[in-house]
Amino acid sequence: MxxxxxxxxxxxxxxxxxxxxxxxxxxxxxxxxxxxxxxxxxxxAPSLAGLPIPRRDLIVGNRFIRGAVFASRGCPHNCSYCSLKKIYHNTFRTRPIDDVIKDIASIPNKYFVFWDDNFFADPNYTKALLKDLAKLNKRWAAQVTAHSCEDEELLRLAKSAGCLYLFLGLESFSEQGLKDANKNFNKIEQYGKIADKLHRHGISIQAGIVFGFDSDTSDVSETTLKACNDIGIDGVTASILTPFPGTGYMNNIKMKAG
Incomplete structure (x- = not known):
């Protein structure tokens, strides 16, 4: 809505x-x-402090939803296809760490997912959270940007706190595709090094790939698959570029059409 x-x-x-x-x-x-x-x-923008802990005991038959937690909201970046800045207020916020830990501790199963848009967006906050999270002996996954994974201390703490895999928004192996996405902070030449670094820490990689940029050619699927295999990506979530209302990509389409 x-x-x-x-x-x-x-x-x-x-x-x-x-x-x-x-x-x-x-x-x-x-x-x-x-x-x-x-x-x-x-x-x-509402405060994220003191939010009620979900009544997970009322959720029947869906273990995945029972294990969803968020520690922050929003993202400091402005990717052209992303609808976050339209859905949320344009400000990145974090929940109090004690609130997050209490939320996670209430999950009955061992596994959960951080539903944050960019879990590593504030590395100092995340590091502090991970130190407390390690005490719970849980296993989890999260969504982050590729360049944030260059922080060795962050990866070490993530692994010691139970990180199984990270979803990396690679989006494209094309320089023009990344430019179209307004994601120039992604450096294709660094993808392989980042993948190796994550694997050395025992963390698997689920890559987010977007197909459908104007610069994509008919062989984009084949070249992307080869590139992912070459650098050792463990899994891929492929999406079709969708110009959602209010996004930068949609605004660009309207400008070109107007």
Whole structure:
């Protein structure tokens, strides 16, 4: 609904635009008083402190959802295809470490996933969190940028805290593709070194690859597969480039068409 509220409003009694930590309680109060509004819009970035721990005991039959946790929200980068800056307020925030640890400790199973958009975005915060996380003896995965994995101390702490694999947003093995993605901080010539570094720390790599940039040629699938095999990528999540409303990529399309 946040990305296309006008369309969603045609099919709902009430819609929520943006982050809902403050608007959802407001709606519940209005609903009980029989004065629910049509639209609730997040006007400011809500604090991530003191958020309630999910009632995971109410989730039946889906172990994956029961093991989802987030320690931060947002991302400091501005990739052209990414909808984060439209969904969230354009500010990167972290949860108090004690809150995150309490949340993780409440998960009944040993495995979980950090649902952060960029778990290594604030390395000092992440390092402090990992030191406390190591005490829980859990196993986990997270999404990070490739260049953040150049920090040896961060990788060492991640492994000692139970990291099994990291999702790296490589996106493309084409310089023009990375330029189209506004992701010039990715350096293709460093991909192999980063992969070797992660493997030395015993961490597997799930690469995020995007197909469909204007610069992609008909052999992009074949060349990408070869490049991934050459540097030892363990798995790939392939996505089709989608110009979501409000993203930089969509705005560029409108400018070219206009």
């Amino acid at each position: 946040t990305l296309n509220p006008e369309e969603a409003a045609l099919h709902c009694d009430t819609i929520f635009i943006g982050e809902a930590e403050e608007t959802w309680p407001q709606f519940l109060n209005d609903f009980l008083c029989k004065k629910a509004q049509k639209v609730y819009t997040s006007s400011r």
